[in-house]
Amino acid sequence: MRASDLVGCRYRLRQRRAHPETPELPDALIRQPQIDAARAAVFELLPVKRALGDGAGKAFVRVDIDPAGDRVADTRAALRRRAHLITNAALAGEVDGVPAEADVDVLVRTERGYMPVVISNHRVARPHPDEHLEMVPTGRLGLGQPIRVGAKVRHHTVDGYRVAMAHLLLGELADGRAGVIGQDRTRAYLCDPARFVESLTRVLAAELPDEPKRLKQCAACRFWPLCEPRLVELDDISLLLPGGRGDVWRERGIHTVQQLIDEAPPEPAALARAWRAGVPVLRRPGVAAAAAQAVPRADVEVDVDMEAYLDQGAYLWGTFDGVDYRPFVTWDEVGGAAEEENFAAFWSWLMARRASAHAEGKTFRAYCYAAGGENHWLRSSARRFSSVDEAEVAAFISSDEWVDVFAHVRRSLVGTDGLGLKVLGPVVGFEWEDDDVDGERSVALRRAARLGDQAARDMLLRYNEDDCRATRAVRDFLAAGAPGIPVLGEV
Ligand code: SF4
Structure with missing residues (x-):
């Protein structure tokens, strides 16, 4: 041991x-x-x-x-x-x-x-x-x-x-x-x-468990080809609800997906049925197709995605205006002048786009998917770097011009494996050029990129661009009324 x-x-x-x-x-x-x-x-x-x-x-x-x-x-x-x-x-x-x-x-x-x-x-x-x-x-x-x-x-x-x-x-x-x-x-x-x-x-x-239970780490575990068939054989509830998410049901004696379908209240039972049928995303009951259009639009729209290196700093602010992808990136060490210069360039570009939209009498909105990370680094960057006005950043975050698309998605839809961008992307017909770059891989890529590895730099930029474009694709899909998404309980 x-x-x-x-x-x-x-x-x-x-x-x-x-x-x-x-x-x-x-x-x-x-x-x-x-x-x-x-x-x-x-x-x-x-x-x-x-x-x-x-x-x-x-x-x-x-x-x-x-x-x-x-x-x-x-x-x-x-x-x-x-x-x-x-x-x-x-x-x-x-x-x-x-x-x-x-x-x-x-x-x-x-x-x-x-x-x-x-x-x-x-x-x-x-x-x-x-x-x-x-x-x-x-x-x-x-x-x-x-x-x-x-x-x-x-x-x-x-x-x-x-x-x-x-x-x-x-x-x-x-x-x-x-x-x-x-x-x-x-x-x-x-x-x-x-x-x-x-x-x-x-x-x-503590006793070692006798059977596997699906966790987040299974995705990167060499034993998955051995554990998955066993989990399927057991029809284990963790196939649908990994980690501790199934505990509340296990405590009630529900250990299998079939039991969930048969014995759980209507919504979790319906979700389990959808999972069984291979349907990843459903519309919440009572949410009409039109309600899914609720993500506010603007005359000038920018989709934003940020990449940070561990907890040390944000090195990439990617933007997509519907035509061009424009990355603001530094391959130097974060936490100092290079990060400040990069963040200030991103921020002044965004604010200039907004100002010119306003000057032309147009509306402006910037979007991101699950704003937690972006908001953290927007605030932290403004706090750490004097070249950007902290109050201006705080006012922007709380304004209607900064929209978290995920918050709108969550109101309208429900997913059997969550509603992350990587889940929604395929549902709305978006494909990433590269395979998933998870946290650990992106740290390794960033290290290589820092050392001048051009292939790693290209991949990080490509991935960031695709995240920006996927955010846009999800918004467009919602604006179109989320076509083809069945209603929870009707699968
Ligand atoms: S695949 Fe099996 S051994 Fe690996 S983390 Fe998952 S349950 Fe554990």
């Missing part, structure tokens, strides 16, 4: 044990070089000897364990040697009677024992004026004392389990503290692994 087996789907461990031969999916293989690169970058920063001020005459032992060897045995040997730094370490033993293994990127000897340090691809802390964390620069691990810095921790369950597992497996050798190196590879933030022990042992003690 590893920490990664304890988050997300717990059935995966059963599948991994039963079908170890199942190959990784291409996306996971693409991720591995990134993980390896992160580890290599950290190992490069770690000290190999003492600096002058550290008593250069004293011994400093760093052991880099061969990933292809017997890492557990080699780690034990390095611990016996009392090495100061052990990279690529692996610990094995039992935690609460459960056989457990922990990959520990770095084991650091301190005056108290050994401190596990893990490398995470998450952002693990962010600067903060009032909160403080202890931090050791990566280049001083094994040599320097922690320093207090103004930062606030960002907790990620899997990182917590990793350090807690390593802490427990170290037993009496444990220092009692642990470190996590996040996206800023130069800093190891210290934490108290004991904080995560209680929830770790609770999850460890």
